[in-house]
Amino acid sequence: MIHQSAAIVTVIKSIPAGKVLTYGKVAELAGYPGGARQVARTLHTQSKAYRLPWHRVVGAGGKIATKGQAYEDQVRLLEAEGVMLEKTRIRLPIYEWQPDPRWFMTLEDQIQASNLL
């Protein structure tokens, strides 16, 4: 059994530039369906410990979940990658990352690698 936050960190680090995932999807891909809040807490507490593309994680339906300065930063970082907002949301059908099935087979190895950092 791999430590949950390690799996979450690994998934987030795997999101390519120009793509996004929702909190729920990150949890699901990490093997913890229903763990969206753990993804949030992991980002809040560990985004400095690891070098994470934190801005590529968005709320359900493509809504930006951050507030205040973080919101401004997130929007700027996303738009720099070509992810544009419409009103207050991102179009998930366009920007949501669809991992290659092959990716799942190497997830465990990636987690092991991330544990060595």
Add this chain to the structure above:
DNA sequence: CATTTGACTTTCG
């Protein structure tokens, strides 16, 4: 060991 916390999600009205 019990409680709090969190950049969430889903359902309802």
Add this chain to the structure above:
DNA sequence: ACGAAAGCCAAAT
């Protein structure tokens, strides 16, 4: 479409 409320659950305290 929007806000409130209830649901969620492991790490952090």
